[in-house]
Amino acid sequence: MWLCNSSIGRKVIMSVTGAALILFLTFHGCMNVVALFSESAYNQICKLLGSNWYAIVATMGLAALMALHVVYAFILTFQNRKARGNNKYAVTSKPAIVEWASQNMLVLGIIVALGLVLHLHDFWANMMWAEIIGAEGLQCPPTDGFGWIKFTFSNPVFVVLYLIWIAAIWMHLTHGFWSAMQTLGWSGHIWFNRWKCIGYVWSSVVMAMFAIVAIAFTFCPDCLGKCDGNVLPFIF
Numbered sequence: 001m002w003l004c005n006s007s008i009g010r011k012v013i014m015s016v017t018g019a020a021l022i023l024f025l026t027f028h029g030c031m032n033v034v035a036l037f038s039e040s041a042y043n044q045i046c047k048l049l050g051s052n053w054y055a056i057v058a059t060m061g062l063a064a065l066m067a068l069h070v071v072y073a074f075i076l077t078f079q080n081r082k083a084r085g086n087n088k089y090a091v092t093s094k095p096a097i098v099e100w101a102s103q104n105m106l107v108l109g110i111i112v113a114l115g116l117v118l119h120l121h122d123f124w125a126n127m128m129w130a131e132i133i134g135a136e137g138l139q140c141p142p143t144d145g146f147g148w149i150k151f152t153f154s155n156p157v158f159v160v161l162y163l164i165w166i167a168a169i170w171m172h173l174t175h176g177f178w179s180a181m182q183t184l185g186w187s188g189h190i191w192f193n194r195w196k197c198i199g200y201v202w203s204s205v206v207m208a209m210f211a212i213v214a215i216a217f218t219f220c221p222d223c224l225g226k227c228d229g230n231v232l233p234f235i236f
Contacts, residue, residue, distance in 0.1 A: 007079065008183075010072050015180035017069040022173065022202075024062060029209035032149075036216055036224050039146040046145035051131040059128065070113060077106045108172040115165030122152045153217040162214050166207050173203035 035042040049055045123145075129135075131142035140147035153159050177199030182192065216224060 007076070010076055010079075011183045013068060014072045014076065015183040017065045017072075018176050018180050020065050021062075021069060022177065022206075025169070025173075026202075026206050029206045032213045033209050035146055035149055035213060039224075042146050043144055046127065047143045049128075050143055051128055055128065056132075059124075066116070070109065073106065073109050105172065105175060108168050111165065111168040112172055115161070115168065118158075118161060118165070122158070123148055149213065149217050150221045153214055154221070156218070159214055159218045163211060166210050166214070169210075170203055170207040173207070174200050177203060 031042075031045055034045060126138060126140070126148055127142045127145060130138055135142070139151050153162075178192070178195040181195045181199075186195070
Protein backbone atom coordinates (compact mmCIF):
# COMPACT_ATOMS: atom_id res chain seq x y z
CA MET A 1 0.00 0.00 0.00
CA TRP A 2 1.45 3.33 -1.09
CA LEU A 3 0.53 5.08 2.15
CA CYS A 4 2.90 2.81 4.05
CA ASN A 5 5.54 2.01 1.43
CA SER A 6 6.25 5.39 -0.17
CA SER A 7 7.81 8.50 1.27
CA ILE A 8 4.87 10.65 0.16
CA GLY A 9 2.40 8.19 1.67
CA ARG A 10 4.20 8.29 5.01
CA LYS A 11 4.15 12.09 4.95
CA VAL A 12 0.41 12.01 4.25
CA ILE A 13 -0.10 9.78 7.31
CA MET A 14 2.02 12.18 9.38
CA SER A 15 -0.02 15.14 8.12
CA VAL A 16 -3.45 13.58 8.70
CA THR A 17 -2.62 12.29 12.18
CA GLY A 18 -0.98 15.60 13.04
CA ALA A 19 -4.05 17.57 11.92
CA ALA A 20 -6.31 15.32 14.03
CA LEU A 21 -4.07 15.86 17.07
CA ILE A 22 -4.14 19.64 16.51
CA LEU A 23 -7.95 19.54 16.57
CA PHE A 24 -7.83 17.55 19.80
CA LEU A 25 -5.43 20.07 21.37
CA THR A 26 -7.82 22.85 20.35
CA PHE A 27 -10.72 21.11 22.09
CA HIS A 28 -8.60 20.26 25.13
CA GLY A 29 -7.37 23.85 25.45
CA CYS A 30 -10.91 25.26 25.27
CA MET A 31 -12.02 22.72 27.85
CA ASN A 32 -9.22 23.68 30.24
CA VAL A 33 -10.08 27.37 30.05
CA VAL A 34 -13.50 26.55 31.57
CA ALA A 35 -11.67 25.77 34.84
CA LEU A 36 -10.69 29.44 35.11
CA PHE A 37 -14.34 30.45 35.40
CA SER A 38 -16.33 27.58 36.91
CA GLU A 39 -15.16 24.68 39.03
CA SER A 40 -18.51 22.91 38.76
CA ALA A 41 -18.74 23.28 34.98
CA TYR A 42 -15.22 21.97 34.50
CA ASN A 43 -15.88 18.98 36.74
CA GLN A 44 -19.09 18.28 34.80
CA ILE A 45 -17.02 18.12 31.62
CA CYS A 46 -14.56 15.77 33.35
CA LYS A 47 -17.47 13.59 34.46
CA LEU A 48 -18.86 13.55 30.93
CA LEU A 49 -15.43 12.56 29.58
CA GLY A 50 -14.70 10.10 32.37
CA SER A 51 -14.88 6.33 32.11
CA ASN A 52 -17.85 6.32 29.73
CA TRP A 53 -17.54 3.92 26.81
CA TYR A 54 -17.42 6.71 24.21
CA ALA A 55 -14.66 8.50 26.12
CA ILE A 56 -12.66 5.27 26.38
CA VAL A 57 -13.07 4.61 22.64
CA ALA A 58 -12.01 8.20 21.86
CA THR A 59 -8.97 7.81 24.12
CA MET A 60 -7.96 4.62 22.33
CA GLY A 61 -8.37 6.42 19.00
CA LEU A 62 -6.16 9.29 20.19
CA ALA A 63 -3.55 6.82 21.42
CA ALA A 64 -3.54 5.15 18.00
CA LEU A 65 -3.17 8.50 16.24
CA MET A 66 -0.30 9.49 18.51
CA ALA A 67 1.42 6.12 18.03
CA LEU A 68 1.15 6.41 14.24
CA HIS A 69 2.43 9.98 14.31
CA VAL A 70 5.46 9.08 16.45
CA VAL A 71 6.32 5.89 14.55
CA TYR A 72 6.19 7.58 11.16
CA ALA A 73 8.15 10.55 12.50
CA PHE A 74 11.03 8.21 13.34
CA ILE A 75 10.70 6.36 10.03
CA LEU A 76 10.82 9.56 7.98
CA THR A 77 13.69 10.99 10.03
CA PHE A 78 15.89 7.93 9.60
CA GLN A 79 14.85 7.65 5.95
CA ASN A 80 15.95 11.24 5.31
CA ARG A 81 19.25 10.72 7.13
CA LYS A 82 19.92 7.57 5.15
CA ALA A 83 19.17 9.38 1.90
CA ARG A 84 21.67 12.15 2.77
CA GLY A 85 24.38 9.60 3.55
CA ASN A 86 27.76 11.14 4.29
CA ASN A 87 26.47 14.58 3.30
CA LYS A 88 24.96 14.93 6.76
CA TYR A 89 28.47 15.47 8.09
CA ALA A 90 29.24 18.26 5.64
CA VAL A 91 29.32 21.80 7.00
CA THR A 92 26.83 23.83 5.06
CA SER A 93 25.18 27.15 5.66
CA LYS A 94 21.47 26.93 6.34
CA PRO A 95 19.17 29.36 4.53
CA ALA A 96 17.74 32.09 6.71
CA ILE A 97 14.22 30.95 5.87
CA VAL A 98 14.84 27.54 7.38
CA GLU A 99 13.41 27.70 10.86
CA TRP A 100 15.02 26.13 13.89
CA ALA A 101 11.88 24.06 14.52
CA SER A 102 11.99 22.51 11.06
CA GLN A 103 15.56 21.36 11.70
CA ASN A 104 14.75 19.89 15.10
CA MET A 105 11.31 18.35 14.75
CA LEU A 106 12.50 14.99 16.09
CA VAL A 107 14.04 16.60 19.19
CA LEU A 108 10.88 18.62 19.76
CA GLY A 109 8.83 15.48 19.22
CA ILE A 110 10.80 13.62 21.90
CA ILE A 111 10.26 16.50 24.38
CA VAL A 112 6.55 16.47 23.53
CA ALA A 113 6.40 12.69 24.04
CA LEU A 114 8.15 12.92 27.42
CA GLY A 115 5.78 15.70 28.47
CA LEU A 116 2.87 13.53 27.40
CA VAL A 117 4.07 10.76 29.72
CA LEU A 118 4.12 13.27 32.60
CA HIS A 119 0.66 14.52 31.65
CA LEU A 120 -0.76 10.99 31.52
CA HIS A 121 0.76 10.26 34.93
CA ASP A 122 -0.60 13.43 36.53
CA PHE A 123 -4.07 13.46 35.04
CA TRP A 124 -5.19 10.47 32.95
CA ALA A 125 -3.89 7.88 35.44
CA ASN A 126 -5.49 9.73 38.35
CA MET A 127 -8.77 10.43 36.58
CA MET A 128 -10.03 8.17 33.78
CA TRP A 129 -7.88 5.17 34.68
CA ALA A 130 -8.54 5.58 38.41
CA GLU A 131 -12.28 5.74 37.71
CA ILE A 132 -12.15 2.62 35.53
CA ILE A 133 -10.38 0.50 38.16
CA GLY A 134 -12.19 2.10 41.10
CA ALA A 135 -9.03 3.37 42.79
CA GLU A 136 -9.37 4.77 46.29
CA GLY A 137 -7.27 6.92 48.62
CA LEU A 138 -6.25 9.41 45.93
CA GLN A 139 -5.50 13.08 46.56
CA CYS A 140 -8.77 14.00 44.78
CA PRO A 141 -11.73 12.01 43.43
CA PRO A 142 -11.22 10.88 39.80
CA THR A 143 -13.94 13.22 38.52
CA ASP A 144 -12.54 16.26 40.36
CA GLY A 145 -10.54 17.63 37.47
CA PHE A 146 -10.40 21.08 39.05
CA GLY A 147 -8.86 19.59 42.18
CA TRP A 148 -6.26 17.70 40.16
CA ILE A 149 -5.23 20.85 38.29
CA LYS A 150 -4.94 22.74 41.56
CA PHE A 151 -2.94 19.94 43.19
CA THR A 152 -0.60 19.40 40.22
CA PHE A 153 0.29 23.06 39.72
CA SER A 154 0.90 23.58 43.43
CA ASN A 155 4.28 21.96 42.69
CA PRO A 156 6.55 24.56 41.03
CA VAL A 157 8.71 21.84 39.45
CA PHE A 158 5.72 20.50 37.55
CA VAL A 159 4.79 24.03 36.48
CA VAL A 160 8.23 24.59 34.92
CA LEU A 161 8.16 21.18 33.22
CA TYR A 162 4.69 21.84 31.82
CA LEU A 163 5.67 25.27 30.49
CA ILE A 164 8.72 23.75 28.75
CA TRP A 165 6.42 21.08 27.31
CA ILE A 166 3.94 23.70 26.11
CA ALA A 167 6.75 25.71 24.46
CA ALA A 168 8.00 22.57 22.68
CA ILE A 169 4.49 21.77 21.43
CA TRP A 170 4.14 25.35 20.18
CA MET A 171 7.36 25.14 18.16
CA HIS A 172 6.36 21.69 16.88
CA LEU A 173 2.94 22.95 15.80
CA THR A 174 4.10 26.14 14.12
CA HIS A 175 6.13 24.07 11.68
CA GLY A 176 3.84 21.04 11.53
CA PHE A 177 0.71 23.06 10.73
CA TRP A 178 1.84 24.56 7.43
CA SER A 179 3.94 21.51 6.59
CA ALA A 180 0.83 19.32 6.82
CA MET A 181 -1.09 21.65 4.52
CA GLN A 182 1.77 21.59 2.03
CA THR A 183 1.94 17.78 2.07
CA LEU A 184 -1.82 17.50 1.53
CA GLY A 185 -1.61 19.80 -1.49
CA TRP A 186 -3.48 22.72 0.07
CA SER A 187 -0.57 25.12 -0.11
CA GLY A 188 0.19 26.89 -3.36
CA HIS A 189 2.47 29.84 -4.00
CA ILE A 190 -0.02 32.30 -2.51
CA TRP A 191 -1.33 30.15 0.32
CA PHE A 192 2.07 29.02 1.60
CA ASN A 193 2.67 32.19 3.62
CA ARG A 194 -0.99 32.38 4.57
CA TRP A 195 -0.91 28.88 6.08
CA LYS A 196 2.26 29.78 7.95
CA CYS A 197 0.55 32.85 9.40
CA ILE A 198 -2.60 30.88 10.28
CA GLY A 199 -0.44 28.17 11.86
CA TYR A 200 1.41 30.67 14.05
CA VAL A 201 -1.80 32.34 15.20
CA TRP A 202 -3.69 29.07 15.81
CA SER A 203 -0.78 27.42 17.61
CA SER A 204 -0.14 30.50 19.73
CA VAL A 205 -3.79 30.82 20.80
CA VAL A 206 -4.18 27.12 21.61
CA MET A 207 -0.94 26.80 23.57
CA ALA A 208 -1.60 30.12 25.33
CA MET A 209 -4.78 28.56 26.72
CA PHE A 210 -2.75 25.73 28.25
CA ALA A 211 -0.07 28.10 29.57
CA ILE A 212 -2.58 30.53 31.09
CA VAL A 213 -4.26 27.73 33.03
CA ALA A 214 -0.92 26.48 34.41
CA ILE A 215 0.22 29.99 35.38
CA ALA A 216 -3.13 31.03 36.86
CA PHE A 217 -3.39 27.92 39.03
CA THR A 218 0.18 28.49 40.18
CA PHE A 219 -0.12 32.09 41.33
CA CYS A 220 -3.79 32.43 42.26
CA PRO A 221 -5.51 29.02 42.60
CA ASP A 222 -8.07 30.29 45.13
CA CYS A 223 -9.22 33.03 42.77
CA LEU A 224 -10.40 30.63 40.08
CA GLY A 225 -13.55 28.67 39.39
CA LYS A 226 -15.74 30.93 41.52
CA CYS A 227 -18.75 31.05 39.19
CA ASP A 228 -21.64 29.44 41.10
CA GLY A 229 -23.98 29.07 38.16
CA ASN A 230 -23.87 26.35 35.56
CA VAL A 231 -22.23 28.05 32.60
CA LEU A 232 -22.95 25.10 30.29
CA PRO A 233 -26.73 24.57 30.67
CA PHE A 234 -27.14 23.72 26.99
CA ILE A 235 -24.92 20.64 27.45
CA PHE A 236 -25.58 19.57 31.02
